[in-house]
Amino acid sequence: MHCDEDAICLEAVSKRYLLSFHRPPQDIKTAILHLPSVLTHSRARWPFWALSDINLRVRKGESLGIIGPNGSGKSTMLRIIARITPPTTGKLAVQGRISAQLELGAGFHPQISGRDNAILNGVLLGLSLKEAREMIPGIIAFSELGDFIDQPMRTYSSGMYVRLGFAVAVHVRPEILLVDEVLAVGDAEFQDKCFAHIEKLRAQGVTIVLVSHDLPAVKRFSDRVILLEQGRITADDKPDVVLHEYVSRLSLLSRVMTQA
Amino acid sequence: MLFVALKTFIRIETENPYYLVLLTGLFPWIWFQTSILLAAPSFAHNGALIKKIHFPRFVLPLSTVVNNGVHFILSLPILVLLILFSDSRPSVNWLLGIPVLTVVQLGMLMGVVLLVASLDVFFRDLEHLVEVFLSLWFYVTPIIYPLDLVPDKWQPFILINPLASLIEGWRSLFLENALPGLELWPALLFTVAALVVGGGVFRRLEGGFADAL
Numbered sequence: 001m002h003c004d005e006d007a008i009c010l011e012a013v014s015k016r017y018l019l020s021f022h023r024p025p026q027d028i029k030t031a032i033l034h035l036p037s038v039l040t041h042s043r044a045r046w047p048f049w050a051l052s053d054i055n056l057r058v059r060k061g062e063s064l065g066i067i068g069p070n071g072s073g074k075s076t077m078l079r080i081i082a083r084i085t086p087p088t089t090g091k092l093a094v095q096g097r098i099s100a101q102l103e104l105g106a107g108f109h110p111q112i113s114g115r116d117n118a119i120l121n122g123v124l125l126g127l128s129l130k131e132a133r134e135m136i137p138g139i140i141a142f143s144e145l146g147d148f149i150d151q152p153m154r155t156y157s158s159g160m161y162v163r164l165g166f167a168v169a170v171h172v173r174p175e176i177l178l179v180d181e182v183l184a185v186g187d188a189e190f191q192d193k194c195f196a197h198i199e200k201l202r203a204q205g206v207t208i209v210l211v212s213h214d215l216p217a218v219k220r221f222s223d224r225v226i227l228l229e230q231g232r233i234t235a236d237d238k239p240d241v242v243l244h245e246y247v248s249r250l251s252l253l254s255r256v257m258t259q260a
Numbered sequence: 261m262l263f264v265a266l267k268t269f270i271r272i273e274t275e276n277p278y279y280l281v282l283l284t285g286l287f288p289w290i291w292f293q294t295s296i297l298l299a300a301p302s303f304a305h306n307g308a309l310i311k312k313i314h315f316p317r318f319v320l321p322l323s324t325v326v327n328n329g330v331h332f333i334l335s336l337p338i339l340v341l342l343i344l345f346s347d348s349r350p351s352v353n354w355l356l357g358i359p360v361l362t363v364v365q366l367g368m369l370m371g372v373v374l375l376v377a378s379l380d381v382f383f384r385d386l387e388h389l390v391e392v393f394l395s396l397w398f399y400v401t402p403i404i405y406p407l408d409l410v411p412d413k414w415q416p417f418i419l420i421n422p423l424a425s426l427i428e429g430w431r432s433l434f435l436e437n438a439l440p441g442l443e444l445w446p447a448l449l450f451t452v453a454a455l456v457v458g459g460g461v462f463r464r465l466e467g468g469f470a471d472a473l
Binding site for chain 1: 310471
C-alpha cells in the first residue's frame with residue numbers, strides 16, 4: 001500500500017484498552033500497601049478492542065464523515081489520527097498540519113485568558129509566536145467573544161468555550177481539520193457560521209474529517225462517509241448510500257424494539 | 261536565617277566569607293530544587309493539553325527547567341555585587357565556566373525531570389515523595405557547608421553524590437575563578453546516565469499519557 005499521496009492513511013490499525021475489575025493503584029503508597037492484591041488481581045485484565053483492523057485512506061482535500069452509534073470507536077479513531085494516543089497495532093501516516101476539535105473544549109487552561117490560550121494553542125500546533133499573535137484578531141472576530149477574550153477561561157460558558165475552540169482550530173491554517181461533534185453546543189447562528197467556514201476550508205482544499213450524529217450535516221459536508229460499528233468499518237461509500245444504510249438499520253432496530 | 265543559624269550557632273569557619281560560600285551553593289541548588297518540584301507534575305497536571313493537542317510533550321518540563329534557569333542567571337548579579345564587596349574579583353573564566361556548568365546542570369535536570377514527570381503520570385504521589393527526597397539531598401550536598409569542611413575520610417562518600425561535584429564546581433568558579441575540570445566527572449556521568457534513563461522512560465511511557473490522564 002502506498003500512503004504517500006494520502007492526507008491520512010491507517011493500515012490495519014487496532015486500539016486496545018485494558019479493563020480490570022480492580023482499579024490499578026494510582027500511587028506508590030497504595031501499590032505498596034496492597035502489594036499482594038496488586039500482584040494478583042490487577043493482573044486479571046481483559047482487553048477491550050475499541051478499534052479493530054481499521055484500514056482507511058483519506059485523500060488530500062477529501063471530506064470524510066464518520067457516523068456510528070455511541071461507543072463504536074469514532075472518537076478513538078479521531079484521537080489516533082490526531083496522534084493524541086498511539087494505536088496498539090497497525091500503522092498511521094499523516095501528512096500536513098492537523099488541527100483537531102476533539103469533544104468539548106480544545107486544550108484550554110482554565111486559569112489563563114482566552115487570548116493566551118489561543119496563542120498557546122497556536123504555538124503548540126507548530127505556529128511561530130508571531131503567527132499565533134497575528135491570528136488573534138481573526139479569532140476574536142469569528143468567536144464574537146469581544147472583551148471576554150481577556151477574561152480567564154474558567155469564567156466562560158460552554159458555548160463560549162466551543163466558540164473559541166472552533167475559532168482557534170480553523171485559524172491555525174490547518175491542512176487537516178478534525179471535528180468531533182462539537183458544533184451541537186453552539187447556537188444555530190454560530191453553527192451556520194461554522195458550517196460556512198468548513199465549506200470555505202473545503203473549497204480551499206483542506207482535508208476534513210467530521211464526526212457527527214447530525215446526519216443532515218454529515219450528508220452536506222462529506223464526499224464520503226464511513227459507518228463504524230463496534231470498532232469496525234461496516235460501510236464506506238457515498239454519503240447517500242451509507243446514511244441510507246445506517247438509517248434503515250436504526251428504523252429496523254426501533255421496529256424490533258417496539259414489537260418486543 | 262540559615263546564615264544566622266549556621267554562622268553564629270555552629271560557627272562555620274571558612275576561607276571566604278561564609279555568606280559567599282553559602283550563596284554560591286544555594287543559588288544553583290534553588291534552580292535545581294525548584295525545577296524538579298515544579299516540573300514533576302508537568303505531565304500529570306496538564307492533562308487538558310495532552311489529551312487534546314499533539315505536540316512534543318517534553319516541552320512541558322523543559323519550559324519549567326529553563327524558566328528556573330533564567331531565574332538563576334538573573335540572580336547572578338547579586339552574587340557579583342557581594343563578591344565585589346569581598347576581596348575576590350570576577351574573572352574572564354566566568355565567561356566560559358558559567359555556560360559549561362549551566363549546560364551540565366540543564367542536562368542533569370532534564371534527565372531527572374523527564375524520569376520523575378513521566379512516572380508521576382502513573383504514580384501521582386511521586387511528586388510528594390520527590391519533595392522528601394529533595395530535602396534529604398539538600399543536606400548530603402555541600403551547600404550550607406563547603407566540601408573542605410567535611411572530614412577527609414568522609415569526602416569520598418559526599419562525592420558519590422553527583423550534585424556535590426556540580427555545586428563545588430559552581431563554588432570554585434565563583435570564589436576561586438577556577439574553571440570546571442576533571443573533578444566534575446561524577447556530575448557529568450550522572451547527567452549522561454540521567455538523560456539516557458529519563459529520555460528512555462519518557463519515550464516508553466509518552467504514548468500512554470493521554471490514556472492515563
